[in-house]
Amino acid sequence: MSRITEDWTAAIEADARLDRPAYDVSHAASLVLHPMGRAAKPLQNALHGTWLGHPLHPVLATIPVGAWTLAFAIDSAETLGVEAGPATPRAADIALAAGTIGAVAAAAAGMADYRQVHGRDRRTGLVHAAMNTTALALAAGSLLLRRQGRRGAGRAASAAGWAAMMGGAYLGGHLVYRRGVGVDQADRSPEPRGFQPVMPLETLEEDRPRRVEVWDEAARASIGVALVLHRGRVHALGARCSHMGGPLDEGWVQDGGLVCPWHGSRFCLEHGGIMDGPSTAPQPRYETRIVQGVVELRRVPDPGDEALRPEEIAKEQQRPQPVPPPGARPADEVLFEHHELMRRLFERIADMSPTDPERRDLMRVLAGELQIHEHVEDEIFYPEVRPVSEDVPAAHAEHQQLADMLAVVLRLSPSDPEFEAQLRSLHEAVDHHATAEERSMFVDARRLGDARLREMGARIEAMLDEERASLARRSWRDLKIRLLEGV
Ligand code: FES
Numbered sequence: 001m002s003r004i005t006e007d008w009t010a011a012i013e014a015d016a017r018l019d020r021p022a023y024d025v026s027h028a029a030s031l032v033l034h035p036m037g038r039a040a041k042p043l044q045n046a047l048h049g050t051w052l053g054h055p056l057h058p059v060l061a062t063i064p065v066g067a068w069t070l071a072f073a074i075d076s077a078e079t080l081g082v083e084a085g086p087a088t089p090r091a092a093d094i095a096l097a098a099g100t101i102g103a104v105a106a107a108a109a110g111m112a113d114y115r116q117v118h119g120r121d122r123r124t125g126l127v128h129a130a131m132n133t134t135a136l137a138l139a140a141g142s143l144l145l146r147r148q149g150r151r152g153a154g155r156a157a158s159a160a161g162w163a164a165m166m167g168g169a170y171l172g173g174h175l176v177y178r179r180g181v182g183v184d185q186a187d188r189s190p191e192p193r194g195f196q197p198v199m200p201l202e203t204l205e206e207d208r209p210r211r212v213e214v215w216d217e218a219a220r221a222s223i224g225v226a227l228v229l230h231r232g233r234v235h236a237l238g239a240r241c242s243h244m245g246g247p248l249d250e251g252w253v254q255d256g257g258l259v260c261p262w263h264g265s266r267f268c269l270e271h272g273g274i275m276d277g278p279s280t281a282p283q284p285r286y287e288t289r290i291v292q293g294v295v296e297l298r299r300v301p302d303p304g305d306e307a308l309r310p311e312e313i314a315k316e317q318q319r320p321q322p323v324p325p326p327g328a329r330p331a332d333e334v335l336f337e338h339h340e341l342m343r344r345l346f347e348r349i350a351d352m353s354p355t356d357p358e359r360r361d362l363m364r365v366l367a368g369e370l371q372i373h374e375h376v377e378d379e380i381f382y383p384e385v386r387p388v389s390e391d392v393p394a395a396h397a398e399h400q401q402l403a404d405m406l407a408v409v410l411r412l413s414p415s416d417p418e419f420e421a422q423l424r425s426l427h428e429a430v431d432h433h434a435t436a437e438e439r440s441m442f443v444d445a446r447r448l449g450d451a452r453l454r455e456m457g458a459r460i461e462a463m464l465d466e467e468r469a470s471l472a473r474r475s476w477r478d479l480k481i482r483l484l485e486g487v
């Protein structure tokens, strides 16, 4: 199936014959907007969804998708003779009408967005619009036929419209999820977290944006920042426009906002908020200061980002240190030892003959140890380390992935040829996860101080012992493993 849809979208994107009509449609929309003069801007902003903080078109598109699908379902039931109440056909008509109104609104918002796309995306946008317009015409025709009492023809028309809408929706999804149209394109790097000198103040001219770059070590990429001296103050916004990545440092200042040269989005110099669309996402913002004639900047954190700042880490380090039990080992050492145990188990299972009856037993031991390991990390280690390491969210996601892979391996018989391949994948995934922890998260964990690490290590060892010794915990794990095996 994906092959067919890939071929279809590829054929549309490569078809240069679509350029002419795509251009004409875009200009036809301009013919409506241009006579409106300055009033066109607020209308466009409203249609783009600048006020909403997200593109409006996909929001409105859910109305015809939902309502027409409901109408199609009711119509299909009626066609198949499924017994329904006398109000049922009326319900289909109402759903069809509601979807039609939503489709008109979605088309207006879609056309506003369409004017800014270019190249292959405009070709796809044209076919997307054509299919949805066909769907709209068929739905409107269907409503007319139903009014005339020709319900059979009306149902056929709206069913065809529903099919056209689904095709159009697929292309809309392609534009967003594959091509990133409507997706925030700004560079959201959390760097620099501390003030960094970037440029002598004297090189800045009033209202002339200048580009500077800062380095993001984790992403191994340089981040462009647009600096603007405006009314005696230096402002700094991300240089990559959130709309489609246009160069804001090549833009101009208008009414306290920095205008993108590509499609005219305007961002407030003070706080990066949107003053004019088509963009619907604010720009990343940087705090600035002048030290001995040099402009310094640091990133203003986005709400809820996962980035840790030096002051937060320092605060965590100032917490009182516990007194660990005598002889307690640091948590990273305990966990590393457990990683090694699991690595050895993987190797032993891989070396065993597929027909060895002990292979299944050892697989169960490994499954149990994996579950115990994830449990102690999720319960003790990760929550403690989270204030000093940015690796924790991804590590949680990897645990989920490992659990999914383990479920697949347990389902297979150790003598099944597929077992070897799945076991190898699981081994590699566990090894990747454990190695990443050892190289990065365990290193970060040392910021907590030796006493806290040892106190945590003691708790982890106690929990490991408890997990292995407790009859209730063992039985629960065995039951889960048996259920996963399907035995
Ligand atoms: S890239 Fe479109 S407005 Fe900036």
Ligand SMILES: [Fe+2]
Pocket (backbone or CB within 6 Å): 374, 377, 395, 399, 433, 437
């Ligand atoms: Fe882990």
Ligand SMILES: [Fe+2]
Pocket (backbone or CB within 6 Å): 335, 339, 373, 377, 434, 437
């Ligand atoms: Fe681990």
